[in-house]
Amino acid sequence: MISSKLPKLWYGGDYNPEQWEADVWAEDVRMFKLAGIDIATLNVFSWALNQPAEDVYDFAWLDETIDRLYSNGVYTCLATGTGAHPAWMAKKYPDVLRVDHEGRQRKFGGRHNSCPNSPAYRKFSEKMADKLGERYKDHPGVLIWHVSNEYGGYCYCERCEQAFRTWLRNRYGTLDRINKAWNTRFWGHTFYDWDEIVVPNALSEERGGRTSFQGISLDYRRFQSDSLLECYKLEHRMLKKHTPHLPVTTNLMGTYPELDYFKWAKEMDIVSWDNYPSLDTPFSYTAMVHDLMRGLKSGQPFMLMEQTPSQQNWQAYNTLKRPGVMRLWSYQAVAHGADTVMFFQLRRSIGACEKYHGAVIEHAGHEHTRVFRECAALGSELQQLGDAVPDSRIQAKAAIVFDWENRWAVEMSSGPTVALDYVKEVHKYYDALFQNHIQVDMVGTDEDLSAYDLVIAPVLYMVKPGWAKKIEEFTSGGGTFVTTFFSGIVNENDLVVTGGYPGELRNLLGIWAEEIDALFPDQRNSIVMKHPPGGLKHIDGMKDVYDCGLLCDLIHLEGAEAVAEYGQDFYKGMPAVTVNKFGRGEAWYAATSPEPSFLQAWLARLCENKGITPLVRNAPGDLEASLRTKDGKELLFLLNHGSEEVQAGLLKEGYTDLLTGVRHGDTVTVPAKGVMILIN
Structure with missing residues (x-):
């Protein structure tokens, strides 16, 4: 349970009273009570208001707001407000301004506009967290801290370049190790001095979404993720100094590509995230991301920090949530581990780029709207549920591996196809289990696998140190392991492991891949099942032929058994799906990307064989x-x-x-x- 003071599913969201005059505040409180709102996130973007000058701090409005809400039964999720620095800071300390991928320094404006390695930004953000922690450490209405907001975006300034070199020294120690890790003899890139290393941007290695040196770009993504994480940790430490009893979080963004959330989650007391699917987003995808957020901290319940009660404002087509959908999607989050249901926003803004983003209190300003009625009805239900749901846990026996560093490496690969989308391939496997009503955990490479009977790692392109051994131990102990095409190709530095794909996984899988064929979008091949499949009765009953495409590995058997083969092209008859007995378990390999019906039928049989039953x-x-x-x-x-x-x-x-x-x-x-x- 997040807090014993509010022993239920929290219900509320972002509230910006500073954008309104005082005569609106009493009406807000009245409507919050009608809707069952019991938690409000304050101060998300109020740095300029709280600190109008370098040595001037003014929290009077915040004092009044927290007190007013608490006296009316509404607790506070208190943000530090450091997601956008004040204009005076940008003017006096230009080092806070980011430099973009094209090498241009930004002016003041927008948000997430601070260089994570700016001395000024780190100094002032840390001091702000210190001030807030000291001021509100004893306030009974403050239940949790919310650091900054939706961290993201990279910087390519000179300070980041210098900090990158320091980060590299700490990671590699010597230039010889860097040159080896990056394979710098390619294209004459050998470095003889630390100052020769520059940031990989549009002026150097990266153009048109591609990079000449995957190793350099991969490390820069690690570095930028770590740099932003250091900014979060500075504020986290200040808040914990004053309030060790209060949890600290920051709102994540699902499968957001730029930050390694598994690494971030280690520094978060509770994971929170912002859920904004489109009308046409597959509901299994949203379920997968909820499971991923739960998996960041090994199954600990998480916070749904933001969703919209009606519509978004930043998508190409901002459709309304149809009647019942807000409630349905709110409970979907709870079903997958959320202990809160929170919105952006509680009252709709009247100006700037979010004035058409939905809210509990719409521009009409009263309770006689469809959206408010639905929100109030949900608030009543959550009151009714009481403490029956919070802190309950999910116990899955099937897991899917998701890894941000592997994703970066796949997406920066110089081949074999631009159509390969790591997240989409992971979702295909998740959706197959979802359609079979099989409970799933989304896990990282650090997770203990002993609790699972089935582990699936789609497109395991990068095999990190010790990961192959970990999978072998899981499989030899009786587990079923599944991986796919384009796996076991490179190490953690994106260097190919020679000797035949799938590299370190070769012994486990009992195969080696000679070539990888990339198909055009309109090209297809087929998977032809072999009957009977050598006594593997748990895949009996599948169709004879299935469609496949995207990539086709041309593989040879080294102890594994071919369960299916390709039906077309010059590699017709070569294995397309294999299984290898390994210790007391099995290791499966899908050498291509099959149609959904194959994955649903195949994974259903693997689950059945392991005693994993549908819900x-x-x-x-x-x-x-x-x-x-x-x-x-x-x-x-x-x-x-x-x-x-x-x-x-x-x-x-x-x-x-x-x-x-x-x-x-x-x-x-x-x-x-x-x-x-x-x-x-």
Whole structure:
């Protein structure tokens, strides 16, 4: 539970009273009470207001706001406000201004506009956190700290260049090791002095989304992620100095590409994130990202820090959330581990670029709107649920590996196809389990695998030190391991492991790959199943032929067995799917990217063979299922994303719906856009 002071699913969101006159504040409080709002995030972008000059601090408005909310039953998630530096700082200390990828220094404006290696930015942001921590350390209304906001964006200034060299010294120690790690004899890049190393941007190594030296660009991404993390840690330390009892977080952004969130999560007391799917975003993708946020801290519940109650303002087509969808998507977050339901924003702004971003209180300014009625109804339900859900956990037996450094390396690869999208390939495997109603954990490469029976690592292009051994131990102990094409190619420096792909995974998988064929978007091949598959009865019943494309590895068997083969081209008859007995377990390899129906059928059989059972029976893909447990009780979430009611079979009888009090037998009917929370 995040705080014993608010022992329920928190309900609220970002609140910006400083953008309004005082006569609006009392109306806000009245409507918060109507909606069941009990937590407000304050001070997210108020640095300029709180510090109008270098040596001047004024928190009077913040004092009044926190007090007013607390006296009316609304707690505070207090942000440090350091996501955008004040104009006076940019004028007096231009080192805070970032330099973009093209080498141009920015002027004041926008947000996330601070150089993470600026001495001025670090000094003033740390001091601000210190001031806030000291001022509000004893306030009973402050429950959690929110550092900055949605960290992101890289800088390519001279200070970052110098700091990059220092970072490299710490990582590699000598220039000889750097030259080896980056393979700098290619194109005459050998470095003889630290000052010869420059940032990889459009003026040096990177053009048109590609890089000439993957090793240099990969390390710069690591460095920039670490630099921003150091800024967060400075504020975190100041806040913890004053309030060791309060959790500290910052809001992440799902599969945001620029930061290594597994590394960040180690410095966060609780993970929080901002969920903004489009109308056409697959709901299995949103579920996957919720699971990823939960997986950042080994299954610990997380915070849904932001979502919109109605519509966004920054997408190409900002559709409204249809009736019932806000509630459905809110419970989807809870089903996958969220202990909060929070919005951006509580009252809609009247100016600048977010004035058309939805809010609990719309521009109409009263409670007689569809959006407010839906928000108030959800607030009432969350009050009704009380403490039944918070701090419950998910216990999955199947895991999918997601790794940001591997993703960077895949995306910067100089081949074999521009169509390879790491996140999409991971989602294909997640969606196949989702459609089978199999609970999944998203894990990093540091995770202990002993709790799982099935581990899937799609496109495991980069194999980090010790990772191959870890997978071998998991598999030899009886686990089932699955990986795919374009795996085991490079080490942590993006240098190819010679001797035949898949490099360090070759012994585990019992194969070697000679070539990789990249297909054009309109080209397809086929996967032809071999029947019977050598006694592997758990894949019996699959179709004879499936479609495949994108990439096709041309592989040879070294102990593995071919379960399927290619049906076309000059490599017709070569293995397309293989399995290798390894100790007491199995290692599977999909040498190409199959159609969804293959993945659904194949993974269903692998799960069945490992005793991993679906959460429901005979349910369509539109019905999402997730299971949280607490104090020996099961909380089965059923969410119908479809436009028609659906039926689902339960694995046991005796469930009661926490939202309606209705007791069910072994079958339930879930209405369109409906939600059930069944407790046994």
